[in-house]
Amino acid sequence: MLNFIKKSRRILGMNSRNLEYIRPLNLKSAKRIADDKLLSKRILKKAELPIPTLIAKIRTQEELESFDWSKLPDSFALKPNRGFGGEGIIVVYGKKKNAENVWIKADRSSVSVEDLKNHIRNILFGSFSLSSTPDIAFFEERIKLSKIFKPYSYRGMPDVRVIVYNGVPVMAMLRLATQASGGKANLHLGGIGCGIDMATGTTTTAIMGHQKPKIIEYLPETRLILSGIRIPYWKQILEMAVKAQKASGLGFLGADIALDRDRGPVFLELNARPGLAIQVANLSGLKRRLERVSELKIKTVEKGVRVGMDLFGGEIEEELEDISGKKVIGTVEKVKLIGKDGKEIEVEAKIDTGAYSSSIDTDLAKQLGFESVIDFFSSLDLPANFSREESRGVEEALKKSYLGKHPDLADIVVVYSSHGSSIRPKVNITFILDKIETSTQMNIAERKELEKNIIIGRKNLSKFLIDVNK
Amino acid sequence: MNVSPIINFFLREGVPLETVILILMLPIIATFIAFLRQVVGIKAFGIYTPLIVTFAFLATNGIKYGIAIFAAVILAGMVMRFVLRPFRLLYLPRVAIMLTAVAILILGVLVLGGGMRRTGLASVSIFPILIMITIVEKFITVQIEKGNKMAIILALETLGISIVGYFIASSEFLIRFLASYPWAILATIPINIILGKWTGLRLTEYWRFKEVIKNM
Incomplete structure (x- = not known):
């Protein structure tokens, strides 16, 4: 029992996250960047970090009425600027044949201009934004599913969440969309989170659910094992996350990075209030990790990434090193x-x-x-x-x-x-x-x-x- | 009852004792809710909603009617979300339709109560009813933000807190205590300062992260 309480000090709880990390480290101006997707896109672009290309934005009812629908490409994602939890996003994969301006969604249902207009009206009105304030709708390039994740993904884009603190990537998680989560990779909607060994970018434990996460071994309804997935471009992903922290000024950042089939890692969004379930996916306490890097002076991106990889990974490798010497x-x-x-x-x-x-x-x-x-x-x-x-x-x-x-x-x-x-x-x-x-x-x-x-x-x-x- | 001089002064000026006690209860219930959030980890719909529902319960004649109205409101909110989903309406008109549905349902519940000779239900005053109807908007917001399941969990937590709050606020002992020592409510300020600086794990988090702690 005493041991249990002692060990529990390594866990980052909600109180500590809010009071000791988010409050002092994520200032209002930086939080504004995270909550405004267009602004974070602009800032990431300025820092020469890869983002999905912006196709068009619609700010007002008038702009919506005069919008030229024929200039939209065959596939795109329509998003609310201040949306949260993946709500209000429409992704289309191609244009319907023999019909003008009708697109097809992942579930094979079609979307007409009238549907899009209705959806955009809802976005403009603020149906998907925090506290229902009026919002902006924008179209961006659709990220194409990377081959390696194809078997694991149900109609959604898997992404890698990296927590960055003091210039060091401290913990990461691969998030997968499931049937239960309706093609969304968010844990609280029923997605799956896989812990990641920081040194190698290989998945370790997997969890499902958010409030009381359950540890799972296989992808539900399949025989696919969820551990041992090797995430490509791992070092690059970590470097991008650290650079995003510098660019955004978010001292305690949750960077969401997706892998595009052609372009490699691309930013999805920045998060100023990263969730805590990531600790269960990694079976490791975030607080302990944060404390370990808090005293370090990290000057370069490379150093930060190296420290993160060295301190918080290597278990798999060490195993191999133990065997082979x-x-x-x-x-x-x-x-x-x-x-x-x-x-x-x-x-x-x-x-x-x-x-x-x-x-x-x-x-x-x-x-x-x-x-x-x-x-x-x-x-x-x-x-x-x-x-x-x-x-x-x-x-x-x-x-x-x-x-x-x-x-x-x-x-x-x-x-x-x-x-x-x-x-x-x-x-x-x-x-x-x-x-x-x-x-x-x-x-x-x-x-x-x-x-x-x-x-x-x-x-x-x-x-x-x-x-x-x- | 042993009444403090300041309360006597209020009474002489014409403020009813019941009102004074209710107002003095406010910081106590609020501190209780803050404690549940920070130390225990029960979220509910923020602090305002459980607080106001507690007082709505206090204002209805008997808590069971309050609970019945609360359940009716949440049920209507849930059903109407599914009914209205295919119409893809804008936010405010959608909430307005929900409020209409809730109003009709409550009216139905009251009539039903009257018909079953439960006159207590039918004679509930309008203010607690209005207060509870406004919960529906809170409920919808959470539904949109965090999904149906979370909204129901939070609604149940709100209900639970409000019920406990109701029993605290109507406890004979506490009422007597506040009447004798109204200044005691100032003690909630240092308590809340401590709660506001509390960085330890919440009790529910020990349960949430049980697997992690075991595996460390």
């Missing part, structure tokens, strides 16, 4: 390089199992203190235009004549690639990847045109497992 890394990882005289530089490296040894860009090597050996090497008179068969002999000859001539020159290697062969110097470099220190020889090459100025090859990857989705 190896660290799981992605195809791009941050490494800390230690060069001459203990010079340290942190860069992003490409993890390349196609290469045998690791290779580093000339400029980066210079920054690490290898300028003199590079100058020495380029002053040498190196043979060119030799065939592949000769290369072994060339390598031997070069080693014999030049090794030991410069203190930093550790080795010389002839590398073949699709561009032909090249002769590269090798130097001793130590790098730290995922807290593991490796001392190795890296060859120095011109990598200016390439995306990353360092690659880590097979030779140095024996202590790691590579996860291409990461």
Whole structure:
């Protein structure tokens, strides 16, 4: 019992959410942005974040009467500007054949201009807005269902809710629409929420319901397991959510991001009062997570995302790491390089199992203190235009004549690639990847045109497992 | 009854004792509702609705008639939402039609009460009836915002709070106490300051997050 009460302190309750987080962190001006979809669209767009394209807006009765319906595309979403809980939204998927300006909804019923007009009148009047104040209606691009979610979605758009606090994404949930929720992904309407491992973007536990959420394993009426769904563009989604917090000024933000089939992650809306059921979906207390990041000074988006992934994820990965005794890394990882005289530089490296040894860009090597050996090497008179068969002999000859001539020159290697062969110097470099220190020889090459100025090859990857989705 | 000097002064000026006591009850019931929301976690329709329904109950002759009228109003609101849905009406006309339906239904309930010799029901004064009819708008707003199920839950919570509120406000002990120590109502201010700063979990949240706490 005592333990129960002690543990319950990690949970964020309604009182604490309102008094300690929303009140001081989400100021009135910022809340205005979240409650006004058009305004939040404008602000997100200004921050160069992806949003569904605005097609048209209707502000008054007159604008409604003079609206040119033929300029609407085949598919679109009609929304009330200040709507809440997904109410008042009409989504059409295509135009009906052999009829002018009739569209088809997800349930295959058709929508005429007259229906739309009626609906828009209701929106303008405020039927769907908080406290029934007059509202604006707008049309926007319809987000297309991403293939990966197709089996899980019932006539609605799944989305990812990310809670961002102090520049760190602290908790996330995948929301799925069900038959019971009428194609809406909102939990209080009967949608499903899946907790997400922050490090990998993989779903963990799933819940249904809002007031007293029930833990479920399968998607209702199917045999689809709800855990282990890998959300694509995970890191990008987290980065977008953190950027949205900066742009909107909402200190305690619930960002809703959908995945478009063609465009990837796109913002649906910003939420100034994110719900608390997300804690059940993750079987984890939000309060504890908020407290853990509250003291941190997060300066960049990348740092925030990294902190979130490191602190609040990794259980699945750690399991794998426990079994194999190896660290799981992605195809791009941050490494800390230690060069001459203990010079340290942190860069992003490409993890390349196609290469045998690791290779580093000339400029980066210079920054690490290898300028003199590079100058020495380029002053040498190196043979060119030799065939592949000769290369072994060339390598031997070069080693014999030049090794030991410069203190930093550790080795010389002839590398073949699709561009032909090249002769590269090798130097001793130590790098730290995922807290593991490796001392190795890296060859120095011109990598200016390439995306990353360092690659880590097979030779140095024996202590790691590579996860291409990461 | 032992009456405080200030109340005696009110009485001498012509304010009826019943009115004074009712007004003194107001902050107590309000604090009770605030406590239920912040510490227990019973939401109801905000603070105003349960408060006003409590007083409507106090003003009807006997709580059972009050409950009957309340149930009739909510029932009418629920049924009419489904009836009116296909018409897709604008908000105010829709509420106006609902109020019409509720008015007719209440009239029916009163006549029925009269016919069954329940004269108490038929002679309920108009003000509590009017107050309860206005709940229908609150009910519709919640229905639109949070769905049917939530609206019914909140209506039941409102009813529950109002019933308990009714018994608190009509308790002989409390009435005597307030008549003797009317200044005691000032104590609700520090109590509400504490409630307003309360950041602990609500009792219902222990239940809501039971699975999470167990799994941590």
